[in-house]
Amino acid sequence: MDFNDTPEEAAFRQEARSWLEANGTRRTADDDAPDPLGDKVTEAGIKAAKAWQLKKAKAGWACITWPEEYGGRGATAIQSVIWNQEESKVATPPAIFGIGTGMCGPTLMTHGTDAQKERWIPELLTGEKVWCQLFSEPAAGSDLAGLRSTAVRDGDDWIINGQKIWTTGAQFCDWGILVVRSDPNAAKHAGLTFFVVDMHAPGIEIRPIVQINGGTGFNEVFFSDVRIPDDQRIGAVGNGWGVSITTLMNERASIGGGGGSGSSGDLIEFARRSQIDGRPAIEDRAVRQKLAHFYIRAKGLQFTGNRTLTALSKGQTPGPEASLGKLVGGVLIQDMAEFGIELAGMTGALDDPEFTPDGASWQASFLGIPGLRIAGGTDEVLRNIIAERVLQLPPETRLDKGIAFKDIPTGPPSK
Ligand SMILES: Cc1cc2nc3c(=O)[nH]c(=O)nc-3n(C[C@H](O)[C@H](O)[C@H](O)COP(=O)(O)OP(=O)(O)OC[C@H]3O[C@@H](n4cnc5c(N)ncnc54)[C@H](O)[C@@H]3O)c2cc1C
Numbered sequence: 232m233d234f235n236d237t238p239e240e241a242a243f244r245q246e247a248r249s250w251l252e253a254n255g256t257r258r259t260a261d262d263d264a265p266d267p268l269g270d271k272v273t274e275a276g277i278k279a280a281k282a283w284q285l286k287k288a289k290a291g292w293a294c295i296t297w298p299e300e301y302g303g304r305g306a307t308a309i310q311s312v313i314w315n316q317e318e319s320k321v322a323t324p325p326a327i328f329g330i331g332t333g334m335c336g337p338t339l340m341t342h343g344t345d346a347q348k349e350r351w352i353p354e355l356l357t358g359e360k361v362w363c364q365l366f367s368e369p370a371a372g373s374d375l376a377g378l379r380s381t382a383v384r385d386g387d388d389w390i391i392n393g394q395k396i397w398t399t400g401a402q403f404c405d406w407g408i409l410v411v412r413s414d415p416n417a418a419k420h421a422g423l424t425f426f427v428v429d430m431h432a433p434g435i436e437i438r439p440i441v442q443i444n445g446g447t448g449f450n451e452v453f454f455s456d457v458r459i460p461d462d463q464r465i466g467a468v469g470n471g472w473g474v475s476i477t478t479l480m481n482e483r484a485s486i487g488g489g490g491g492s493g494s495s496g497d498l499i500e501f502a503r504r505s506q507i508d509g510r511p512a513i514e515d516r517a518v519r520q521k522l523a524h525f526y527i528r529a530k531g532l533q534f535t536g537n538r539t540l541t542a543l544s545k546g547q548t549p550g551p552e553a554s555l556g557k558l559v560g561g562v563l564i565q566d567m568a569e570f571g572i573e574l575a576g577m578t579g580a581l582d583d584p585e586f587t588p589d590g591a592s593w594q595a596s597f598l599g600i601p602g603l604r605i606a607g608g609t610d611e612v613l614r615n616i617i618a619e620r621v622l623q624l625p626p627e628t629r630l631d632k633g634i635a636f637k638d639i640p641t642g643p644p645s646k
Pocket of ligand 1: 363364365366367368369370371372373374396397398399400449601602603605606607608609610611612615627
């Protein structure tokens with residue numbers, strides 16, 4: 232492992248840093264913390280995010296891993312990590328384009344027709360339109376292929392009925408990628424078709440979901456006889472699963488990319504400022520022992536993340552360690568937030584930036600992280616992946632293989 236930039240990487244970092252310093256403002260402690268769930272997006276935030284995306288697009292920094300023909304710069308994975316590290320030092324508006332540029336764009340590039348690419352990719356790059364992902368349903372999340380919303384052909388259109396849920400940003404999006412069941416007689420994974428849907432089409436109803444932290448980052452989306460022209464179908468009829476896999480692979484790469492998260496520095500510093508029985512909490516032996524454990528876990532995660540970065544830097548595909556960042560990091564951040572709340576004593580029970588230490592950031596982290604441990608693959612699903620693909624343990628039993636979707640039992644067996 233070599234943690235230093237190669238000369239080429241250092242030159243790239245300098246180029247990125249120079250542009251960011253000339254065009255952005257350095258992030259300070261007073262700037263809003265990044266809001267990965269999109270909970271706090273306002274009209275002003277959307278306007279600012281669009282302006283920042285356009286500025287980056289004009290300078291060739293908007294979607295750097297995209298091929299040059301689509302307005303990117305064909306950057307390598309390690310260059311993308313470097314860019315993200317440098318951009319995170321700048322006070323940026325809410326990150327509302329991640330689903331569009333990280334997942335929808337690459338899906339269109341792989342499966343879209345030339346006309347579809349021409350129609351949607353330029354406005355994805357410049358941030359003119361915002362996109363969302365309409366995959367999950369009330370009974371289809373980890374088991375996405377079990378989805379039940381339907382598409383029925385009607386002349387040149389398709390008629391969509393059903394419900395999606397947990398759709399991040401649906402309330403302010405212009406377009407969505409949608410996977411629905413077009414053939415209930417086919418086997419579970421074979422009867423799906425993939426579309427791009429206009430989020431302002433008649434028959435779409437969007438209801439924000441109020442989350443445990445009071446935010447409304449995601450939504451329920453109801454479809455009642457929504458018409459989608461056939462020229463908005465992505466890929467062949469019945470190949471929706473194949474197209475969705477491209478989206479999901481890009482989702483996992485964008486969530487797990489870079490490897491490793493969580494640092495114990497803020498918590499140690501908070502323990503210096505907090506009091507137990509009138510003395511700094513850090514002087515308490517039990518507190519110090521806890522902090523040492525967090526430090527060790529965070530360092531382990533950081534070094535495992537560095538293995539991912541080293542693999543990327545050498546042009547290799549990272550191994551199974553890449554999936555540890557989300558699994559182990561999520562639990563660690565949640566545990567540290569819980570301890571931060573404990574250290575805050577009586578005020579720890581409040582979730583109010585005015586009265587709670589550190590602007591209630593420990594509470595925000597504690598209430599927000601469970602969502603990140605579910606999105607893009609739950610802890611249990613990631614463990615299944617590690618069990619099957621890394622440890623080569625036997626796969627889970629599947630009772631739905633080779634059966635027409637409509638014949639898969641949905642409840643307990645009838646007597
Ligand atoms: C913050 C956030 C943003 C999201 N944004 C979007 C979005 O924009 N678009 C979208 O389509 N979806 C989105 N989702 C939905 C997300 O993809 C699903 O929540 C996720 O796939 C889990 O599905 P589920 O909620 O239906 O839970 P389920 O799959 O029903 O799981 C319930 C529980 O069972 C466990 N479980 C399930 N299957 C197994 C198994 N085989 N083995 C062991 N345990 C299992 C799970 O780990 C979990 O604990 C978002 C979710 C979150 C939290």
